[in-house]
Amino acid sequence: MNKTFQHAETILVVEDDPGDFGLIRALIRLAHHVQSDDEEPVIWAQTLVDGLTKAGQQQPDVVLLDLSLPDSSGVATVRSMRTALPDVPIVVLTGHDDSWLSIAALEAGAQDYLVKGQFDVDALKRAVRNARVRGALESRLRLLNETLEQRVQEELAKNREKDLVLIQQSRLATMGEVLHNIAHQWRQPLNALAVLQANIKDAFEYGELTRESIVKYTEDGERYIQKMSKTIDDFRNFFQSAEKSTRFNLVESVRQALSIMDASFEVGKIAIAVETPVDVFVEGMFNELSHALLNVLVNARDAIKAKGRPDGVILIWLAHEDNMGIIRIRDNGGGIPEKALSKVFDPYFTTKENGTGIGLYMTRMILEHMHGRIEARNVEDGAEIAIFVPAVSPPTS
């Protein structure tokens, strides 16, 4: 026997007409095989408000809902019930002449409908069973959708966090280059200061220390200290985080990036050739663009170093074409492996043992921020990176 109606199942019937209710109740009792009043499976409400109240108190398994009640009519009735009971299946009861409402009712969240006076026990059973199955499926779908939405949000938040970590990591990597360069640039004035100190001591021991020589020693010492201090100021400026957008000459950006790499190129015996036949002005964060160039220069140095080339060369040249300022950076470090070419701008793509794979990703982000772009290709015996930034007119001041 098909036991669609469990004895534990309660059905809320929201129906203002006592005659119609009596009939429905009788059918339900038949379907339930109810023998005594103790097993009453039906809760009766005559208005929508009454129905909502009873639904809240007694948690029915199914609702049979008349669409024209004293306090609500039509599709609005379904909507109110659906909002109050998001997971309980609703079977709508329509009159003979408003059965067209049934489609709208289904759209508003009902699971099935019955036309009053035209259904028997079997039709009732079937409608209730269908409504329950459909309701359960819809609830699961809703839950899945919510979980999916939540997971998308979580992934987005994770990605944002990752980007922040990336920027931080990239800054730290650059800091290594900067410290290396400061150390390199300090060596000479530090040595000079050490010699100066020894000279003062000698002069004193040989009785040659005069007022004039003291003044000269002090002035020299001051000069060396100034030089060291300037090195620090130059680089501190590079790390300024609260930077404003300005108009600047691309040459300046190239110059700043090169000044940070100076020491590294000297140590690696890498020759640099810079061609700047044009002045191109662009708009954006000056230090950010230098940072982007720096990432490209570091890669060129790494490639030359990895190849062990004694004649390493980096060529940098500027152009102004189609309203774009273009910086091309070409090295002779052997180039990018063909199958890596399409991936070098992806985050975390690296072929280096100690690489993080964020250098070029960061560079791409910085350029996109400036409405520019970056491209990579292989040339004769190395790689060429081209950076495009929209050109603007020079600043007026």
Ligand SMILES: Nc1ncnc2c1ncn2[C@@H]1O[C@H](COP(=O)(O)OP(=O)(O)OP(=O)(O)O)[C@@H](O)[C@H]1O
């Ligand atoms: N000039 C180049 N010559 C050869 N290969 C290059 C060059 N520039 C980039 N690549 C390739 O692109 C990859 C990604 O470069 P990217 O700067 O994003 O990361 P990385 O240098 O490996 O690590 P990170 O810059 O984070 O320290 C490199 O690992 C390398 O394989």
Ligand SMILES: [Mg+2]
């Ligand atoms: Mg890199």
